[in-house]
Structure formats: structure tokens, C-alpha cells
Amino acid sequence: VxxxxxxxxxxxxxxxxxxxxxxxxxxxxxxxxxxxxxxxxxxxxxxxxxxxxxxxxxxxxxxxxxxxxxxxxxxxxxxxxxxxxxxxxxxxxxxxxxxxMGLYAPPPRADDEAARQAFVADLAKVRSQAATSTPAEADDRTHTQIQGWLRDLGLALGYQVWIAQNDRGRAYGTGRLGDQCLPRLPAELEGRPGAEAVRLIDVLWLDAAGAIVAPFEVEHTTSIYSGIVRMLDLALGGETSGLHSLFLVAPDKRETDVRAQIARPAFSRIADLSVRYLPYSALEKHRDAIGQFGAGIAALEKVSHRLT
Structure with a gap:
């Protein structure tokens, strides 16, 4: 440490x-x-x-x-x-x-031409299947797109927004994901324990005084584990009096996975926090109305599910 x-x-x-x-x-x-x-x-x-x-x-x-x-x-x-x-x-x-774990085969190395050709054929087949899949079968929301929705919603509600330092340069819309967002965290947050992990949280909403109101971890396809750890680093690393809820944002079908991870003994401290699961579908359906008519994060809490 x-x-x-x-x-x-x-x-x-x-x-x-x-x-x-x-x-x-x-x-x-x-x-x-x-x-x-x-x-x-x-x-x-x-x-x-x-x-x-x-x-x-x-x-x-x-x-x-x-x-x-x-x-x-x-x-x-x-x-x-x-x-x-x-x-x-x-x-x-x-x-x-x-x-x-054998969930899929590794891409062939450069010195194996036969394997490379087989891989290219398999890749074309998978892409063809993806192109013809139904919305219920395909999760076409990208991690960056969800971050962009959260960024725009936070700005619409009058918050300052932080985008994870490793994601702010990603292309989004006609610009970059970090456009209109804080270039650096407030000094008080930069100097607290766990600041390195906090800088990697996908999206943060901060009030005018620079206090974090709500953090969001987008768990698109990657391990939920590290996102929860970053949330804990934030919540337990210093003053969080302005913190309302911590949001894990994920595809609707991942709620069971999210709840299973939250229930692990390693995360027993998280039971003392207000952690909520925000499904993609709820964010997509309500974000425009919340941005136009919402006040604070109360509306977002209403369309999310309490985990702890």
C-alpha cells in the first residue's frame, strides 16, 4: 500500500x-x-x-x-x-x-497460415450471425455509448462530470468522450487514499463544490469485480457526505451476475452503502425525460434497483 x-x-x-x-x-x-x-x-x-x-x-x-x-x-x-x-x-x-476457460479460441499466431485462414472464416461467420440477430439476442450497446449517455445526462442535470482518465480520448459522437468534462479531479479528491482507482471510475457526477454525488461503473462485458473494488475505494477512502448512491450500470441480462458478485464475502463492507443496479434499458428509456424534467439523482434512483 x-x-x-x-x-x-x-x-x-x-x-x-x-x-x-x-x-x-x-x-x-x-x-x-x-x-x-x-x-x-x-x-x-x-x-x-x-x-x-x-x-x-x-x-x-x-x-x-x-x-x-x-x-x-x-x-x-x-x-x-x-x-x-x-x-x-x-x-x-x-x-x-x-x-x-475455452469461451473462444485465441487468434492464430502469424506463423500458422492454415489456422489464420480458419480463424478468418470463423470470424466472418460470427459477424454474419451478429448482423442477423434480433435485438433480444444482441446487446449492441457499447461501453463508450453508455458512458456518453451518463455524461450527457449529468451535464443536463447541472453536474460537473468526470470521465475515466483512460477513456476520455475515445471518439463519441462528433467529438471525444471527455468533451465538456473535468480535465482533472478536484485537489481534495486527488490527494485522498485510493485516488488512483477513483480516476479510473467510468463516470463521476460532482456538484458545484467538487464533491462526488454519484459514481457509475459500466459493466458491459468485463469483470464486475474490479468496478466494485473501485467503488469501495471511493466510498471508504475519505469524506463522502455528498454521495447519494453508487451505480453499477450493466445490460439487463447481467443483473444476476451483479448480485452474485455483491454477495461475495470479500465485499461485506459494501452492505453499508447504497449500491444500485441501473439496467441499460432503463437508462435508455428514461434518460431524456430525466435530463429535461429531473432534479438531482432522485429520478435515476427510482428507475434503478437497490442492491444493498
Missing amino acids: CCDTEEHVLAEIHRIDALKIKGLGPAVANILYFLHPTIAPPFNTAIVRGYNALTGANVKLGRWDQYLAMRQGLIAFNQRHRDLLSNDLGAVAAFCFDLG
């Missing part, structure tokens, strides 16, 4: 590795991820299996040097595909996790 830079975190990992303490191997990297999501990726069997399938590497569990080597590869992959992923290394780790 005392480390706040990549250099410090890596130095402490090497120090732990040198001590050879049983039980302090890379399994605890998941704790590091929650503390430093842009520096330390999570680490488990499925992630390693997926990473090996993706890159042709032979990373093994149980050794810090193996973890650090995989970390370098994940960061390099993340940088190459930054427009599809995130500064939060949980996104690229979740991609590897899905590969490792």
Missing part, C-alpha cells in the same frame, strides 16, 4: 521474491491488482492458460519471475490494442481468462 509508482511496486515484488516466504508467491498478485490496477495484472490458472495460448509462451504458476514476464507481455499486448482495452490491466487479463 505504501508504493505508488511502477518502480516501487516492482522493487517490492523483487524483495518479496528474494525472501522466499511460503504463501507469498504470485497468488497474492490479485491483491496487488486491486491496489494498483494499472501496474499489476491479476494472476490465476485460467489467465496463465489463456496468455500461453495467445502468445505461445510457457508461463507457469508459482514463481514471481514468471508472473513478471507475463506482466510485460500483457502490457505490450495491451498497448498494441489500447483502443479496445483499458489502462486497467483487468481488461486484458479478463480477455486471457476467457481464452483460458
